[in-house]
Amino acid sequence: MARTRYRRRKQDRPAELTEAAMLEFSSNGYDATPVEAVAKRAGVSKGLLYLYFKTKEDLFKAVVRSFVAPRVDALVTRIDDTDLGVEEFLRGPFLETARELPRSRVRHLVRLMIAEGPKHPDLTRWYWENVLSKALDALQRLLRRGVQSGEIAPSAIEKFPQLLLSPVMFSVVWMLIMQPHHKLDTDAFIGAHVDLVLSAIKKGET
Amino acid sequence: MARTRYRRRKQDRPAELTEAAMLEFSSNGYDATPVEAVAKRAGVSKGLLYLYFKTKEDLFKAVVRSFVAPRVDALVTRIDDTDLGVEEFLRGPFLETARELPRSRVRHLVRLMIAEGPKHPDLTRWYWENVLSKALDALQRLLRRGVQSGEIAPSAIEKFPQLLLSPVMFSVVWMLIMQPHHKLDTDAFIGAHVDLVLSAIKKGET
């Protein structure tokens, strides 16, 4: 008589709902996704969804939070725990993560952030505080270690670690918008950028 | 006395309407902008708008077309008519345009393209064919001229002229989403990127 249909409990619901919302928002965009579509995909009623999220906007925020944060934490930890050199790190873990992003589901969240961001300043603030600034700080720490160890020369990139992210974001957007019309090999593209950066900042290239 | 109800400006209407639409879409996004808001801003009735644009989507496309195309044409012409060297061009006209973009109104169109692009494949195709591919081709021609003249060394950047655009797009997005929370000096940022690129590809840097 085990009614597995009802196995799912209170505690799993929010995650199930954000998962469902992530999928729906990703394919249709925020405005074009009816709340009911999310509920249906999660296998619950509209009413129940409103029990967990006061408004549609709330749900959207929860989606962004639940999907982005874990990834960044992982990257930050990786940077701070590593004893790899700058080049090793950039060509290794960084490149791996950077190349995966434009293909992963998270790319849709990036689009949602860009599309909806201006209407949700508290969300972008949260995003800055909990995601972007952490990632940029960690990258900065990495680069400074490299300078101190003499591996790389001091350069503007320490001030603008964003320089390491811009081709990643570009690739994400390209995948979402331009890929159907003109293919870009984002792996090679991001690789070329890292080459470029390294060739510019590495010392002893004489 | 009572001002005439009619203004009868067949000539100017489309431009007035796309201008108004540009402003409304920019601040609220496409979906969240009622057609009526556009009409009101243009000082006409809803009905008139539909005399010039068959659907809201049509209006959106007209906006993108009318605002983006002229700028790119200008840039392309500039590249092809110049006899500046690569460095001179990148530090001169290119930097000028690249730095202006994130502050100009067009930045909002970039956001709209990212937000709405996936739902309007014909629009993104048009954008690719009439805007992006032209700009990338022109940049490629510039770089090849530099290689042939011996000014710069062959490098991956010839294959990926996008490398010159990614920090511009990054700046645009930053301005739209993150600037309220954390200022980025996009002029310096884009300048640093150009430095980086040039230091990597210039010859005789022994």
Add this chain to the structure above:
Amino acid sequence: MARTRYRRRKQDRPAELTEAAMLEFSSNGYDATPVEAVAKRAGVSKGLLYLYFKTKEDLFKAVVRSFVAPRVDALVTRIDDTDLGVEEFLRGPFLETARELPRSRVRHLVRLMIAEGPKHPDLTRWYWENVLSKALDALQRLLRRGVQSGEIAPSAIEKFPQLLLSPVMFSVVWMLIMQPHHKLDTDAFIGAHVDLVLSAIKKGET
């Protein structure tokens, strides 16, 4: 230099417009036909149409009047001028007209009368006075002549000359609604009805 485009003059315009309206109303129905479609088909502007007909309803009435009246007048004249017997007339001119109607353009007007009639009581009144009652009276006169001459026996049909029209209207409606799904040979159908009537009222059939 003969500018034939402007040959058409004031006097032809109403007829041109009702002709165009007839065609449009026939294929799309009254409500679903924009006034502009009529104007376009007539090759004039909307504004001009409103110069001749105060409202769309006016135009509709003019259509009905201009298309139906001439036909009925012809039939009535034919009945009153004939010296054919009842059978000869019914099997001859009547059958000819009755069989043509379901195939002619006028059938669409019948549909319009049925569809729009209840909303235009003055139109149906006009139709009764100028069309239907005249036709029924003429048929009645024909039948009475037959009784007086001894050709046919007195019967209820003198009181209800509509009995001669009902299969015609049935055929018209069938052509409009049912013919795509199930063919009815309206010629044979109407013929059978006339046979039936005649076999019932003819004398000396002992």
Add this chain to the structure above:
Amino acid sequence: MARTRYRRRKQDRPAELTEAAMLEFSSNGYDATPVEAVAKRAGVSKGLLYLYFKTKEDLFKAVVRSFVAPRVDALVTRIDDTDLGVEEFLRGPFLETARELPRSRVRHLVRLMIAEGPKHPDLTRWYWENVLSKALDALQRLLRRGVQSGEIAPSAIEKFPQLLLSPVMFSVVWMLIMQPHHKLDTDAFIGAHVDLVLSAIKKGET
């Protein structure tokens, strides 16, 4: 206190709505009836109507189906279950039904079918398959039984059972369009038609 906003009558709603729609469509016609008028008459909101019927057209179809089908089924059953002769049946049950129709509410549906039919071919197909063809087949079976039993002579009416329906439809249309201007005693009219038919097909009238 404030009456509850909800009535929650899932079961009854569709019937309440088609009933309301029937009334509204009957008096104003399909195109001229706003969905809101139907909702208002049913005492619910516009939105609710769309919960039960995906489009206005859907609602219209439901109206036709729910009102017409039951009557026809009843007639067909009556024909097939009877052991009355042809004359008895035509003068009895048939006449009764035929005479009621022009006065019943269903007459409005006939008008709607004629008015809207051409725009809804699937509806007229359904009508043919589920209503008309059944009725005509049943009448045909009745007449054949009469021929076989020797009650009536073979005649074209077996091929065209529509001959029995045409005065009924004529009466319906008359009631809707002409009755205000000129009264027709439809009972007598339909009776006369049946007389006519019977006197033509009955045997042994020598």
Add this chain to the structure above:
DNA sequence: TATGAATGAGATTTCATTCAT
């Protein structure tokens, strides 16, 4: 908790009609 019937505001679009030109 959980449902989903019900609401009502609002969005897009159409079109009869007017009137400056």
Add this chain to the structure above:
DNA sequence: TATGAATGAAATCTCATTCAT
């Protein structure tokens, strides 16, 4: 006469949100 730009009311349909059950 003749045009067609312009209006504005209305129509269909969607959907976030509520709340009786």
